[in-house]
Amino acid sequence: MKAVIPPVKGTRDFYPPQMAVRTWLYQTVRRVSESFGYQEYEAPILEPLALYAAKSGEELVKKQSYVFTDRGGDEITLRPELTPSLARMVAQKQGELVFPLRWWSFGPFWRYEKMQRGRSREFFQWNIDMLGVNSPEADAELVAIAAEFLRTVGLTPAQARIFVNNRRLMEAEFERLGIPPEKRGEVATLVDRRSKMEAAEWEEYATEIGLSGAQLNGLKSLLANEALWQQSEELTRLFEVLRALDVADYVQFDPNIMRGLLYYTGTVFEAFDITGGVRRAILGGGRYDNLLADVGGDPLSGVGFAMGDVVIGIILSELGLIPPLRVQPASVLVTVFSSELLPETLRLAAELRRSGLFVATYPESAKLPKQFKYADRLGMQAVLVLGPDELATGQVTVKDLKRGQQVTVSRTEVYAVVMKILTEA
RNA sequence: GUGCCCAUAGUUCAAUUGGCGGAACGUCUGACUGUGGAUCAGAAGGAUGUGGGUUCGAGACCCACUGGGCACCCCA
Numbered sequence A: 001m002k003a004v005i006p007p008v009k010g011t012r013d014f015y016p017p018q019m020a021v022r023t024w025l026y027q028t029v030r031r032v033s034e035s036f037g038y039q040e041y042e043a044p045i046l047e048p049l050a051l052y053a054a055k056s057g058e059e060l061v062k063k064q065s066y067v068f069t070d071r072g073g074d075e076i077t078l079r080p081e082l083t084p085s086l087a088r089m090v091a092q093k094q095g096e097l098v099f100p101l102r103w104w105s106f107g108p109f110w111r112y113e114k115m116q117r118g119r120s121r122e123f124f125q126w127n128i129d130m131l132g133v134n135s136p137e138a139d140a141e142l143v144a145i146a147a148e149f150l151r152t153v154g155l156t157p158a159q160a161r162i163f164v165n166n167r168r169l170m171e172a173e174f175e176r177l178g179i180p181p182e183k184r185g186e187v188a189t190l191v192d193r194r195s196k197m198e199a200a201e202w203e204e205y206a207t208e209i210g211l212s213g214a215q216l217n218g219l220k221s222l223l224a225n226e227a228l229w230q231q232s233e234e235l236t237r238l239f240e241v242l243r244a245l246d247v248a249d250y251v252q253f254d255p256n257i258m259r260g261l262l263y264y265t266g267t268v269f270e271a272f273d274i275t276g277g278v279r280r281a282i283l284g285g286g287r288y289d290n291l292l293a294d295v296g297g298d299p300l301s302g303v304g305f306a307m308g309d310v311v312i313g314i315i316l317s318e319l320g321l322i323p324p325l326r327v328q329p330a331s332v333l334v335t336v337f338s339s340e341l342l343p344e345t346l347r348l349a350a351e352l353r354r355s356g357l358f359v360a361t362y363p364e365s366a367k368l369p370k371q372f373k374y375a376d377r378l379g380m381q382a383v384l385v386l387g388p389d390e391l392a393t394g395q396v397t398v399k400d401l402k403r404g405q406q407v408t409v410s411r412t413e414v415y416a417v418v419m420k421i422l423t424e425a
Numbered sequence B: 001g002u003g004c005c006c007a008u009a010g011u012u013c014a015a016u017u018g019g020c021g022g023a024a025c026g027u028c029u030g031a032c033u034g035u036g037g038a039u040c041a042g043a044a045g046g047a048u049g050u051g052g053g054u055u056c057g058a059g060a061c062c063c064a065c066u067g068g069g070c071a072c073c074c075c076a
Helices: A016-035 A058-063 A083-092 A136-152 A167-176 A181-196 A199-209 A213-224 A233-244 A309-318 A339-354 A368-377 A388-393 A411-424
Strands: A046-048 A066-069 A075-078 A101-110 A122-131 A160-166 A251-253 A267-273 A281-288 A302-308 A332-334 A359-361 A382-385 A395-400 A405-410
Touching: A016 A101, A016 A122, A016 A136, A016 A309, A083 A101, A083 A122, A083 A302, A122 A136, A122 A309, A136 A160, A136 A233, A136 A267, A136 A281, A136 A302, A160 A167, A160 A233, A167 A181, A167 A233, A181 A199, A181 A213, A199 A213, A233 A251, A233 A267, A267 A302, A281 A309, A302 A309, A332 A339, A332 A368, A339 A359, A339 A388, A339 A411, A368 A382, A382 A411, A388 A395, A395 A411, A405 A411
Parallel strands: A160 A251, A332 A359, A332 A382
Antiparallel strands: A046 A075, A066 A075, A101 A122, A122 A302, A160 A267, A267 A281, A281 A302, A382 A395, A395 A405
């Protein structure tokens, strides 16, 4: 093969089979979002770099964003996340929108990172948020949506779990341990890394940060305390609602969940595959109370989460949870017997399309075996033949490819015969 | 950005201590001039990822690059 210009690193070509999976995921996300009353929206793919400067976190902005200068000299970013765009859109129309506002979106994002399993530089992400309410009940609704999604795609609580924590609770506990406010960011990172490091190495890291032995021990018992949530009124109310929504079996308290984004202020959560296939978060989110003010709006709090298509795609594919998807839209191929019969063939195809069937014609006259094979390879269910014999009697031959049976019927009956084949398939 | 592993036909893989690059599946043609899948026969398909080096001779050994995988980092 001659040299083909390769795709941009980290992007994926979606051939029809992969596109069918992406569309299926989109439709599943849509169904779950809409079942809770969320409205679909979309933001620009290009945004000013300044939009992310405020709160997205330095790593994300400075190292992972695609930034370029446009012809007018402005610094433009290919969006690495959606929440700042959402904040702007809401801030711009804050006076006329109806709150609490429930919105969802599914679109492309870009992050410049090292390629590895579960990560690509161009990915699709589901975002869903509720703005204008600051309550544990609102937090619970978003967690419940995440759980319903997992249930809808067929993941059981034994396969996937949502881990929940609360930053305010952790702040209070850090306070109790005498950890000064300026050190809490580092301690949060320390907590975040615990599952990724050897125990001894982790303790060494804790000492480096400046934790005393007593503080370290306090922190360790804190992180091992599965009942800690009971000290948080927010989490207590959250779990109560989750039980009422019948998703509690998907959700579990975990004081180790902190999350990297700076703008989270209260409840945070992440879903993981717990069968061990992929160790990355399937989805993650939480409560943010200051985001709108940061982009110039009036203070308004929100809660939401995001799910990338890559990790969930790997997990569902490995567990065999992606249903068989139809890649071929046409169910019928009308063969072209000869050049002379081409106009009549096209007329037949047009008639059937107007009656509602999805019909492809062979684009030229060719041997019938070739045309039958074409229909078979593309996954069509019926093949029609209009040859000299049929033309003479005003009939059409309809073959059911799956059963291998065929009938020759009058032209007015073709639609009904094809429909019978399709419904029986 | 750091470290380790990998790269041979469209795909999955062979090729002995360095000695003329093969197979299966897939594709195409025919057996079958009005019928797909199954079977049989035949054919096409490769500058062994790119560029250097060692050697009489490199798919194999050495270096760099590109692409991919895994771990770190970060995160969806």
